[in-house]
Amino acid sequence: MTTMTETEPGKQAAVNHNNSVGSRVFDVLNVVALVGLALITVLPLIYVLAASFATEPEIASRPFFLWPEKIVTEAYEYIFATPTFIRSLLTTVIVTAVGMVVQVMLTFTMAYPLAKRYLPGRTLVLNLVIFTMVFSGGMIPTYLVVRDLGMLDSYWALILPLAINPFYLIIVKSFFQELPQALEEAARIDGCNEMGVFFKIVLPLSKPIIATFSLFYAVAIWNDYMSPLLYITDPDKWTLQILVRQLVATDPAAALSQMDRTWVPPEQGVKFAIIVIATLPILFFYPFLQKHFAKGVLIGGVKE
Amino acid sequence: MATDLATPPKAAPKAKKPKRADKVPLGTAVLRYRWLYLMLLPGVAYFVIFKYLPMYGVTIAFQDYLPFLGYSGSPWVGLKHFEQLFSGPDFARLLANTLILAALHIMFVFTAPVIVALMLNELRVNILKRSIQSLIYIPHFLSWTIVAALTYVLFAADFGVIAAWMRDLLGDTNKVDYMAQEQWFREIVILQQLWKMTGWGTIIYLAALAGVDPNLYEAARMDGASRFRQLWHVTLPAIRPTVVVMAILASGNLLDSGFEQIWLMTTSLNREVAEVFDTYVYYAGVQNGNFSYSTAVGLFKGVAGVILIFGSNWLAKRMGQRGLF
Numbered sequence: 001m002t003t004m005t006e007t008e009p010g011k012q013a014a015v016n017h018n019n020s021v022g023s024r025v026f027d028v029l030n031v032v033a034l035v036g037l038a039l040i041t042v043l044p045l046i047y048v049l050a051a052s053f054a055t056e057p058e059i060a061s062r063p064f065f066l067w068p069e070k071i072v073t074e075a076y077e078y079i080f081a082t083p084t085f086i087r088s089l090l091t092t093v094i095v096t097a098v099g100m101v102v103q104v105m106l107t108f109t110m111a112y113p114l115a116k117r118y119l120p121g122r123t124l125v126l127n128l129v130i131f132t133m134v135f136s137g138g139m140i141p142t143y144l145v146v147r148d149l150g151m152l153d154s155y156w157a158l159i160l161p162l163a164i165n166p167f168y169l170i171i172v173k174s175f176f177q178e179l180p181q182a183l184e185e186a187a188r189i190d191g192c193n194e195m196g197v198f199f200k201i202v203l204p205l206s207k208p209i210i211a212t213f214s215l216f217y218a219v220a221i222w223n224d225y226m227s228p229l230l231y232i233t234d235p236d237k238w239t240l241q242i243l244v245r246q247l248v249a250t251d252p253a254a255a256l257s258q259m260d261r262t263w264v265p266p267e268q269g270v271k272f273a274i275i276v277i278a279t280l281p282i283l284f285f286y287p288f289l290q291k292h293f294a295k296g297v298l299i300g301g302v303k304e
Numbered sequence: 305m306a307t308d309l310a311t312p313p314k315a316a317p318k319a320k321k322p323k324r325a326d327k328v329p330l331g332t333a334v335l336r337y338r339w340l341y342l343m344l345l346p347g348v349a350y351f352v353i354f355k356y357l358p359m360y361g362v363t364i365a366f367q368d369y370l371p372f373l374g375y376s377g378s379p380w381v382g383l384k385h386f387e388q389l390f391s392g393p394d395f396a397r398l399l400a401n402t403l404i405l406a407a408l409h410i411m412f413v414f415t416a417p418v419i420v421a422l423m424l425n426e427l428r429v430n431i432l433k434r435s436i437q438s439l440i441y442i443p444h445f446l447s448w449t450i451v452a453a454l455t456y457v458l459f460a461a462d463f464g465v466i467a468a469w470m471r472d473l474l475g476d477t478n479k480v481d482y483m484a485q486e487q488w489f490r491e492i493v494i495l496q497q498l499w500k501m502t503g504w505g506t507i508i509y510l511a512a513l514a515g516v517d518p519n520l521y522e523a524a525r526m527d528g529a530s531r532f533r534q535l536w537h538v539t540l541p542a543i544r545p546t547v548v549v550m551a552i553l554a555s556g557n558l559l560d561s562g563f564e565q566i567w568l569m570t571t572s573l574n575r576e577v578a579e580v581f582d583t584y585v586y587y588a589g590v591q592n593g594n595f596s597y598s599t600a601v602g603l604f605k606g607v608a609g610v611i612l613i614f615g616s617n618w619l620a621k622r623m624g625q626r627g628l629f
Contacts, residue, residue: 027426030423030427037436038435038440042439044454045454047465064465109343110350116340119337119340120330125348132351132355135609136358138358138603139586139589140589140590140598141358141362141364141602142358143589144361144595145361160354161354163354193339194343198343225447226564226567241449245568248457274453275453
């Protein structure tokens with residue numbers, strides 16, 4: 001590794017790097033191991049992307065590649081020509097968008113009063129919230145509640161049972177507690193009630209954190225497999241994650257027969273393509289996610 | 305030192321009035337803070353309906369729940385379902401499968417982020433450090449469905465990458481179907497967890513490492529400590545409390561094998577080693593309609609989880625650590 005020179009001190013001076021032979025050997029091995037780790041993380045993803053654009057014979061004959069010999073799009077053409085896929089994609093996009101809005105609204109409106117230390121009953125509610133992080137009724141009782149509410153086979157079942165993530169709630173609450181109180185008091189003197197303060201002062205100040213948690217919630221719904229598995233039985237209401245499962249892991253022929261077949265599908269290619277499609281939005285938003293998540297996780301980890 | 309159980313501190317400061325001297329009557333408070341309470345309402349309704357109603361619903365574990373009779377009409381049967389679980393043929397297998405996965409998780413998946421964070425912390429070049437971090441965080445955001453699908457395309461017998469490599473490497477013409485064989489199930493599941501969780505897990509340890517006082521290293525260097533001695537005497541003690549807290553949190557999830565992942569990886573061929581409490585609850589309850597029995601299984605798991613989390617918190621305090629509660 002020639003990139004490592006002793007004159008490059010790095011920005012954190014915390015760790016002492018002396019230049020003994022042992023120390024330098026360690027540095028080299030360390031870099032090699034970590035680069036290896038990063039490669040193991042991303043290479044499978046690049047392979048799937050490459051394979052989704054490769055021909056069937058190439059997928060069958062080359063064990064691993066990062067660039068297809070011949071770029072074809074027939075897998076995507078096939079997928080986008082099947083109504084089942086279009087339906088599930090639309091379903092997932094809409095459920096994700098609506099769910100995100102509902103979840104963020106519920107989380108933020110609940111977090112705000114909980115941030116007010118003077119509010120009687122606040123500690124009780126907080127403790128009840130925290131208790132749900134330790135113990136839950138479990139899958140079946142929750143399923144029965146959803147069923148009794150008549151939400152089986154309804155898209156609301158994918159949103160409402162997960163409407164507030166207690167960890168997120170507590171992070172947002174901590175964030176609200178650190179907002180300057182003077183602003184709110186000024187608004188109150190100007191005749192705003194708490195609702196007005198919240199919508200006119202607090203929410204505009206919270207834009208970055210709203211964006212962060214919108215993305216977190218969106219990722220959670222987009223990726224959710226358990227809720228549709230539990231609550232959705234009608235194949236017309238499949239979400240993308242269920243479709244991925246059907247296409248890749250179970251017998252693909254059976255799943256494909258559900259897709260109104262007009263020509264013979266590129267069987268392996270379809271698997272790769274559906275993985276890419278289900279992953280793409282996440283990777284698109286990843287830079288935005290990454291910007292904020294570390295801080296969020298830390299507050300969540302430290303507080304309470 | 306008092307060695308009593310871990311609960312008191314939280315329960316002691318009673319929830320009623322949070323350090324306010326002027327006690328206002330409830331009616332006055334509700335009136336004065338009506339907007340705040342109004343805002344609180346939807347969230348509280350959520351927790352009541354989707355969290356506390358199911359907690360009440362666990363009572364069907366002590367009933368022979370019949371949907372048309374409901375919670376109040378179904379006959380009470382005491383501990384029948386628990387007896388059925390503990391004496392049944394599945395329990396030993398479920399417990400073994402769950403505990404083996406939990407043990408492997410602690411051995412590899414829990415420790416990997418600590419090690420990787422320490423390695424990242426020793427990187428001299430900041431750009432490299434940040435790029436590697438960005439890359440290894442990615443899998444955290446991918447769904448288990450995607451991870452399972454990736455595993456499938458990498459490990460499948462007919463066109464899988466690993467199988468092809470093994471064929472080339474060993475000249476073995478047999479197609480090994482890693483995904484279908486019992487013997488590979490645990491290895492693959494743990495590999496998936498390592499791939500998906502390691503990078504993300506480093507965040508909290510890296511933060512703890514960033515908080516270490518540089519003067520400590522300075523002092524250690526003055527005393528002639530080598531890099532490895534510094535790691536041993538300064539860095540490791542510095543992150544010990546974080547590791548303990550993470551371990552307590554993890555212990556509560558010991559019986560949580562992760563429903564989605566295991567369910568996605570279970571096939572009719574590997575069910576013997578794959579089935580854990582989480583998937584069994586779904587299988588017995590939703591698929592076979594034994595609501596009461598599978599609620600009992602879930603309740604057993606939930607209560608055991610609570611005991612584990614308080615137990616390990618107590619243990620951590622006994623060992624002189626700060627603990628969670």
